Amino acid sequence: MNADLTAAIPWLILFAVYGLPLLHVALSRRGGGWRPPAGSRCPFGPRAGWLVMVLMLGPVGWLMFALRRPRHASNR
Numbered sequence: 001m002n003a004d005l006t007a008a009i010p011w012l013i014l015f016a017v018y019g020l021p022l023l024h025v026a027l028s029r030r031g032g033g034w035r036p037p038a039g040s041r042c043p044f045g046p047r048a049g050w051l052v053m054v055l056m057l058g059p060v061g062w063l064m065f066a067l068r069r070p071r072h073a074s075n076r
Contacts, residue, residue: 018055021062025050031065 025031025047032046044052054061 017058021054021059021065022051024062025054025065028065 031050034045034047036042036045042049050061050065054065057064
């Protein structure tokens with residue numbers, strides 16, 4: 001039984017480092033839309049961009065997502 005747990009630990013770490021942040025970005029309301037903004041030349045929306053960043057950068061990309069500051073509309 002101890003050998004089974006030892007074999008599962010790398011998969012649990014991989015899920016914790018990549019799976020949970022990806023799930024958080026995919027389900028978060030702060031992730032933005034799936035479709036690109038009107039007039040954008042990029043075919044991907046903000047949420048897809050965040051998912052790619054978290055996938056490529058792992059925990060660093062998730063920290064960038066989690067610690068970003070929301071944009072406030074100016075009153076001009």
